[in-house]
Every structure is written in C-alpha cells, then in structure tokens.
Amino acid sequence: MIHHSIKFLICTAILFCASSLAHAEIAAAARILVFGTHQGGNIVYHYKVINTGNVAIHDFVIGSEYDQQLGDEYPQLLRRPLGWEYGQEGETGTEIILAPASTSQPTNWTSELIGQEGAAGSYYLQWETTPADNSYGIPAGQTLSGFSATVPLVDVRLFPRKYYNATQTGTEQDDIYLTGNFKVKTWDSQNNDIQNYWGKLEIEDTTPPSLSLTLSPNELRKNKKHVPITATIAVKDDHDPQPEINLVSITCNETIEEGDIKVGKLFTDIRQFELKADHDGKSHAGRIYTVTYIAIDGSGNQTMATATVSVPHDRRKHEERRDKDEKKDKDKNERSR
Known part of the structure; x- marks a missing residue:
C-alpha cells in the first residue's frame, strides 16, 4: 500500500513537472520599438522586434487591437503604405499588393497588408517568415531590426487630415504606425502555432530636434x-x-x-x-x-x-518734436506775462 502511494506521488510529480514545462514553453512576450524618418512626402517607420519570451517569433502585425470581452482583434491602420494596388479577389476579399519600395524586411521575411476594401477601410501590416517554419524566426531573447514601412504623410482618401504628428489628439487620429498596438505569433519546437501576444508600440526616439x-x-x-x-x-x-x-x-x-x-x-x-x-x-x-x-x-x-x-x-525725431513742443509752450507762457 505504501509502495502504491509512493508510486502515485511520483507519477503526480512527473505530470506536474511536465505540465509546468509545457506551460513555460509557450510563454510568449515581446517589445516592438519604432521611430520615424521623413523621406520626401512620406514617413518611413522603422521597427525593431525584441523577443522577451522563451519561444521563437515568426510573425508580427502592426495595427492590431484585441478586444478581450469579445475575444476578437480589429485593424487600426487607416493610412496605406506607399504604392499599394488591388490584386485578385479571393474568398476573404480583394488582395492588396504592396509595392516593393513600400516595405523592407530582413532576409527570409515578407510583408503583407490585410484589411477592408474601400475608402473607409482599416488595415493590419503583417510581417512573417518565409518559408513558414521556425528556422527563420526571432529566437527567444534575441532582437531583430530592419523592418520598415514607407507611408505618405497625407492620404488622399483622408485629405486634408495629416497624420505625421504622434502628439495629435482630439478629432485627429494618433499616428497608429507609431502609437498603435502590435501582435506577435510564436511557434514551438515542432513548428506549431501556439500563442498570440498583444502589446503597445514603444517610440524609440523621444528626443526633440x-x-x-x-x-x-x-x-x-x-x-x-x-x-x-x-x-x-x-x-x-x-x-x-x-x-x-x-x-x-x-x-x-x-x-x-x-x-x-x-x-x-x-x-x-x-x-x-x-x-x-x-x-x-x-x-x-x-x-x-x-x-x-x-x-x-x-x-x-x-x-x-x-x-x-x-x-x-x-528717438532723434521724437526728441526734436519734444524740444519743439517745449519751446512752443515756453514762448506761449512768455507772451502771456
């Protein structure tokens, strides 16, 4: 009986440890830093991804807001990157094709704009590894830069509103490319999608010119x-x-x-x-x-x-005028005596 109890406790401990290790394996977390530079009539947004979790990141999205109550995500971006055009219509909507000059990324990464067609549409900007496997992700504890998006200062669909200023408030939308949310997707060692993580973009450049x-x-x-x-x-x-x-x-x-x-x-x-x-x-x-x-x-x-x-x-003319007025008053006083 004692041997069975010991055996039960050992099995329970092993299962607990395995469960703990599995739970630890899918701990996803990240920071994404951003700064902007002017380039003609555009702003180039530069992104740096810091993997603070313990599993690789192979996919991240700029402009993704998560609603915890509804359990769904929503696109935040209103401005489209430079040089986009509509492609083929598919099951999920019309494809949006980005010009090669509108984004940049490290080797074995690709970019895509995902969202709603039309003037009032909103979008996500996504980067992911290609080919889609864990070999080219961002390992735990590592940082990867070289991601950028070139976006016009003024979108003709939204004219005359400007979005270059991250401090804008009120009726003007904040610059979501700088101040919005992001989502990262992590994989386990078997290349399985395991967890999404949402966070807030951090502006890397906080020093005024x-x-x-x-x-x-x-x-x-x-x-x-x-x-x-x-x-x-x-x-x-x-x-x-x-x-x-x-x-x-x-x-x-x-x-x-x-x-x-x-x-x-x-x-x-x-x-x-x-x-x-x-x-x-x-x-x-x-x-x-x-x-x-x-x-x-x-x-x-x-x-x-x-x-x-x-x-x-x-002052010279003022003094001359003052002296003239004083002399006039003096002469007037002398005549009145």
Whole structure:
C-alpha cells in the first residue's frame, strides 16, 4: 500500500513537472520599438522586434487591437503604405499588393497588408517568415531590426487630415504606425502555432530636434513700405535627417492693419515673407514682429524657435518734436506775462 502511494506521488510529480514545462514553453512576450524618418512626402517607420519570451517569433502585425470581452482583434491602420494596388479577389476579399519600395524586411521575411476594401477601410501590416517554419524566426531573447514601412504623410482618401504628428489628439487620429498596438505569433519546437501576444508600440526616439532661427534683416527703418524677410533655419535630429519645418505664426506687439504682414499659408515650410516697416509711435520700443517656427521629427517630437524683427522708434525725431513742443509752450507762457 505504501509502495502504491509512493508510486502515485511520483507519477503526480512527473505530470506536474511536465505540465509546468509545457506551460513555460509557450510563454510568449515581446517589445516592438519604432521611430520615424521623413523621406520626401512620406514617413518611413522603422521597427525593431525584441523577443522577451522563451519561444521563437515568426510573425508580427502592426495595427492590431484585441478586444478581450469579445475575444476578437480589429485593424487600426487607416493610412496605406506607399504604392499599394488591388490584386485578385479571393474568398476573404480583394488582395492588396504592396509595392516593393513600400516595405523592407530582413532576409527570409515578407510583408503583407490585410484589411477592408474601400475608402473607409482599416488595415493590419503583417510581417512573417518565409518559408513558414521556425528556422527563420526571432529566437527567444534575441532582437531583430530592419523592418520598415514607407507611408505618405497625407492620404488622399483622408485629405486634408495629416497624420505625421504622434502628439495629435482630439478629432485627429494618433499616428497608429507609431502609437498603435502590435501582435506577435510564436511557434514551438515542432513548428506549431501556439500563442498570440498583444502589446503597445514603444517610440524609440523621444528626443526633440534642435532648431535655430535667424531673420534677415532683423531691424527695419520706418518708411511704411513692405520689406522682404528671409528666415535661415538650422535643424538637427538624432534619428531623422530631415525633420519637417513649418512656420507657425507671425505676431506683433502693436495693433496692425490687414496687409501689414504678407505671408503664405501657415503651417507650411515658408521661409520668405514681407513685413511693413511701420509703427504707431506710442511705444519707445517701436514695433516688434515675433516669428515662430516648429520642427517635427518623424517620431512626433517637436521643437519651437522664435526670432524678432523690429521697427525701432526714431528717438532723434521724437526728441526734436519734444524740444519743439517745449519751446512752443515756453514762448506761449512768455507772451502771456
């Protein structure tokens, strides 16, 4: 009887250990880091996958949101990568073909855009190993970079909304390529699909660009004429070689008339404009125009810089007028005696 009890305990322990090992084997976890760079009218999103679990990753998706209550996933992406087109219609819908230049990936990986057809469609962007076996996955504890997607700043279907700025809120959609969710799929040693894992993308570049601004000329002599002003800008970023530059505003310390500031469309890269060389004479400082620019890198980090153009008060004329008025008052007083 004792021998049977010992045998039962040993078997139970073996089963428990086997169960624990099996449970440990399918522990999936990952981090995906992303940063963006400007390239012409596009942003290139660069992804790095870090396998923090203990099984290989052979498949991951950008823009996948999981609803725990319904037990289903939903696509998040609205903008499509550069150069897509519709392919053949299949059982699950119309195929979307990506241009070779729209994505990049390491050897033995391939990309695919999956989603709904039409202007209001939403999508997943998926990378997976090819051929589909565990040999080319990302091993446990390893990191793999070299994944990227090139996406237009403005999607003509969604115009005029822009999505380049990860800090946008309110009615504007956040840039899901930067701030959305991801899903990774893991395999066991027998090349069996075993587990999906969802997580939040992490922005790797969190440092704003440096921005300096000078205006020429920066001082105007009052003649009530419009003077061309040129902005010279220097910008540098740790990750993005070409941050976006926009003119934010031109303000004035005086009440000005319409047309005193001649400028194109704000929040575009305008570096020349005209200012009226005038002031109202009420302030010793004269008129001061304040010009503000913003630099935005591909990860949504922002820096603002300001510079001024002044139309100084002509003190010599003011003093001459004051002396003349004082002399006039003095002569008037002497005549009244």
